[in-house]
Amino acid sequence: MSGQRSSTSEQTRARLLDLWTGEEAYGRPVGCVTTSFTFDAELFEEQCLARFLSIQSNPNETAKAYLIEREEKLAQCFACVLVDSAHAAADRSLRWHMLPVRLLGGGVLHAKLTLLVWENFIRILIGSANLTEPAYRRNQEVMTALDFGGQENPAPELLSECVAFLHRVRRLAPGFDRSDVGPQAALASFLASIERRARSLPPADRDDAECTLIPLVPGGDTVVQQLNARWVGPRPDRAWVLSPFFDEDARAGATAAAFAAILTTRGERRLSFVGPGRTLPDGTVQIDAPAALKKPSHPSLRHAFSVVEQGIEIEGIQEDRPLHAKSVWLERDDRALYMLGSSNFTAAGLGLHPRHNIELNLAYTIRDRGSRFGKLCAQSWPQEHELDNIEGVQFLGGLPDSADSADAPPLPAAFGLALFCLDERGARLELEIGTGAPPVFSVLSKEHGELLDGQGWARSGSPRTVVLPWDTKRPPSSLEVRWQDDAKSEWSAPWVVNVADMSALPPPDELGSLSLSELIEILTSARPLHEIVLRILQRREGQKSSGTLLEVDPHKKVDTSQFLLRRMRRVAQALEGMRERLQQPVSSLDALRWRLRGPIGPVALAKRLSAEDPEGAAFMITEVAATLRSVAWKPSGALRPHAIDPEVTEITRSLQDLARQAPAPPSLVSYVTASFEELLS
Helix, strand or coil: CCCCCCCHHHCCCCCHHHHHCCCHHHCCEEEEEEEECCECHHHHHHHHHHHHCCCCCCCCCCHHHHHHHHHHHHCCCEEEEEEEHHHCCCCCCCCCEEEEECCCCCCCECCCEEEEEECCCEEEEEECCCECHHHHHCCECCEEEEEECCCCCCCHHHHHHHHHHHHHHHCCCCCCCCCCCCHHHHHHHHHHHHHHHHHCCCCCCCCCEEEEEEEECCCCCCHHHHHHHHCCCCCCCEEEEECCCECCHHHHHHHHHHHHCCCCCCCCEEEEEEEEEEECCCCCEEECCCHHHHCCCCCCEEEEEEEEECEEEECCEEEECCECCCEEEEEECCEEEEEEECCCECHHHHCCCCCCCEEEEEEEEECCCCCHHHHHHHHCCCCCEECCCCCCCEECCCCCCHHHCCCCCCCCCCEEEEEEEEECCEEEEEEEECCCCCCCEEEEECCCEEEEEHHHHHHCCCCCEEEEECCCCCCCCEEEEEEECCCCCEEEEEEEEEECCHHHCCCCHHHHCCCHHHHHHHHCCCCCHHHHHHHHHHHHHHHHHCCCCCCCCHHHHCCCCCHHHHHHHHHHHHHHHHHHHHCCCECCHHHHHHHHHCCCCHHHHHHHHHHHCHHHHHHHHHHHHHHHHCCCCCECCCCCHHHHHHHHHHHHHHHHHHHHHCCCCHHHHHHHHHHHHHHCC
């Protein structure tokens, strides 16, 4: 990093949201997993996921179309967010999982890792940006993208190590011991599919650089120890540290001394601190760094300082761009090591404190700083102004690390997995409450008010799992827990709810109220689902505004005389459309179940046939079952081929029950009975 750096206008720039967007060659999106400290559910849903899933509708322009498109695409794609427990979102779509992470010994989940998986391509994002609006829209951040699937792939070991890191993080989230259903089981299955893909990747082509993960996890090596291990040859004699946050004066000197141990002990050495700052109108320079850093820990060590201005010029416009990037650059002669990621220059961020954070960084070992790759790395460093003379510079102290500035305590660790279940036992909430729960607490929902209190829980024997029936159509995305701490102070926090089986989620009302003719229209159309449904809804509104009365009794909507003769061709086309939809690649068990049991699947079609044409239903439902059994399934991702047949068989039996319930002459009953015996044999 010695010498003059490129100007801001010459540096490589990218919109972080663009990194979530795939290309046609990548194939269909399969799933994504991401970690974040602070979190904005709206940004994640409407910006990040929308790009990853290629959602075309705009929630601000056509809300119904967006809702339907999001529902359809999320139902067929896995998505999970691992977020620090203090920043779990209370409101979100239940179509994606959220797992709050809590470090019992202190520290926070501060890593920012995103794993984006398409059919033919995998992208890993590692950097400093949380999943928030300021991070993705305004801040100065740093991020690296590792792409697997094209040419010049990185080492496949990196992908495996990222999966191992996610496994390590999910151990600290509720429900880790729940391997049968729920978010942890789904996440484990998804990560296992990525591990299989990693084993099939070719080795990396190593040229002038190689990269390695620098994770910080409980019980692991510190970031300083790992950087020491990654450097090869004589120790570096120069180092640059870029950080928006530093320790307070009392600890800052000790952190700097521990880090300086990376440098050579012979000759002159230099450690440069680069932090946020500003130049006041009177020419005074301020830097958001503690004054304790001005004093080196050794006579042969020189400390230098640079300022990254918070206002920068972009395309001729002055914009406020707070510094949030975190990087380290080590250098000696032509060799360098460049680390970027989530670690601030703090004891908690570098692992120098017993209660440190979970962090994730990536280090590039650059053999030749003058190479093209070395220059690209240097250009990713933000434009800085070196302070030649620190006399008169105002050291304002380190900004408080956002990881240390929680306004309220997170949800107590005793409140574990909250799961919504819907099966033959009915709809219910299963709430795990462990030992150490506050003596005074209550659990509330927006729909029903107080569901449970600490006294009632204790009187019932303090069960590990509390089961509460749920009689509202839509499950909650979170509950609210109120409690008292030892000092009798009152607090509250959201308790995130996840879903045991995504196929049990009710569809949007617009998809749940389709008539048979509308369902046939959808299945026979080549248009995207949200476009067809929007057209149907607009037609309904047009009929209402024109005064046309809509018949609400489905039995009266249709003239059933000669039903089979008039509708046979349309239903046959619908069955072919259903087959084509089912034969699209399917990447998870949840996605398979949604296709089978969802609002435009075979069960939905059979139920509409039963309701609107009971006389012809037995025959047509048999045809639905025959079409289902003829599907050439294309499992991918986490879905294993052997898992498909039991699901299809179960749906076939459901169709058999529906067909048996429909009135039919004896000859047709014999045909239906024989057909299902053959289909189920």
